[in-house]
Amino acid sequence: MRYVVIGAGAIGGTIGARLAEAGRDVVLVARGAHLDALRESGLTLDEPGRSRTLRLPAAGGVDEIGWQDGDVALLCTKTQDTVVLLDALRAVAPAVPVVCAQNGVANERFAADRFASVQAMCVVLPAEHLTPGRVVAYSTPVPGILDIGRCPEGVDAVTEVVAADLTAAGFSARTDPAIMRAKYRKLLLNLGNAAEAACGPDDPDLRELADLARAEGERCLAAAGIDVQSREEERTRRGGFITEEPVDGAARQGGSTWQSLRRGAGSVEAEYLNGEIVALGRAHEVPTPVNALLLDTVAEMAASTEAPGSRKAQGLLATVG
Template sequence: MKICIYGAGAIGGYMAVMLKRGGADVSLIARGAHLEAIRENGLKLLLDDREIVEHMPATSDPRELGAQDYVVVALKAHQAWQVAEDMVPLLGPDTAVVTAQNGLPWWYFHGLGPEFADYRLQSVDPGNRQWNVIGPERVIGATVYPATTITEPGVIKHIYGNQFGLGEPDRSESARVKRLAEALEAGELSPRFYDDIRNDIWIKLWGNLCFNPISALTGATLDVVATDPGTRTLARNMMLEAQAIGEKFGATFRVDVERRINGAAKVGAHRTSMLQDVDKGRTIELDALLTSVQEMGRLGEIETPFIDSVLALAQQMGRVKGLYPVFPETDPVQEKAAS
């Protein structure tokens, strides 16, 4: 089984080492000092008290690798949009593309139902780039739960967790998802199949869409955002707006708002990924986490005053700091599925 990890960062690198140990034929797309270190010394994973080193093909040019059975896209959503055309050499007739990103995915409405069939989320796929180049029929949806970090070029540290959610956009139990799950299990990872992966996408997004921007705007850690009366109330109201949107389009939420917020509070003094990105001057992943939810709210004619306010503040903060990506101008509600 040939698996290319497109984006061998903290999560992608972790997956690559574990899949390689499980017997998969793994290759990597990486760049910069990280790529050079992998080429020279292999990819090192610090797992519990072990140091695991795996050697595998690594390049910045997908043309060197050829068609794959699976391409795991382990980039942030805006990065995946930028490199969609670059993935083409990896795509054979039966290649599956696993979208291992946070937030609402660009393929969300594929196979969902007749009323909004194949509506295309412009906030995460402006101009339908991924839809047209990759194609939603290739997609396997995924949710990612492990926490990992790059400690230095070529070195990944595992912090906790090994669970991944998997599911077909059309809700089928496909052979390709089963084979991928078997490869993950062989690598001591823990895949879980969902009849509708969108439900798990919403559960993970539910906290990210409020805790990340509030944390980035205030500098507060997760425990503070989730327990301070003001920010907790703001987060709760944003989550309730998001729940109404998800349910409008058929999603179900297996936990309630208070339990989700309390769970976040128990994580402790965690600096959210968006806060870390702001601290390090990296582009923030705002559109997949929040703009996309606003877009779906408008499509479903659901008012989102709390989401709108926090999004406007976070966008302005990102623009001022030069951390918010500029996409082509689009009118999300008018951009229906165009051929």
């Protein structure tokens, strides 16, 4: 099996590099300065106590890949880029299995509309990508938990092979026939991403703001009758696997939305995190003022390339009263 990693940033870069180190065939898909750096100098993966640079094939788009039987597309982009990429992928590889290694729960819907074989992956991988050509993974004793299952449910041969390859690459990866339960729990956790990005991880009122967003999410998922992994199940799954440590004396600065603002990416995936909850709230008449505010705030910050941490949680809390 060859892994075509679409989006070789913090998540895709870490997964792709480790799969290659484990002897798997890997091609990275990236863009801009990051693609240039991959082609010129290789991909540097830094982890606690370890750094290395790998020379891997890198393409600027899925149309540059010579697709073949046995390939799998590992989608690691932000959700706002998914539809365009899936349409481009379908044009050149309509039968390829697609693995959604992304936050949120919308990517699987988008992929299932276009491809027959779709896998959902619940990604717990504390990593950072701020510099072209470099990704940093902060967790020990494993870099991440990457559980996988067929979408919408079940396990098949692709699920088994991908999980085995990821395990060989040093991740904790299990097959899960009800993987979307875990992805909905991860969605609830990710509702705090926008708050962290807007206010910064050191804001004294950040936790209160994030907890309010998650409480709205819990109420919306319950109203919609969606089966969600319990907090206890989630904590048990992470236990003993995910411990963040500094790399080169520096701790991880912020999560994925914070990093998007830091890089000046121009867009964030909050529409498919907080926005997912806002949409459910409208459908089931559950108020979601905190998630709506966070969505609008980080979207505004991204559009104006405002630096992360520029807002105050206390001020946002006062807005929703």
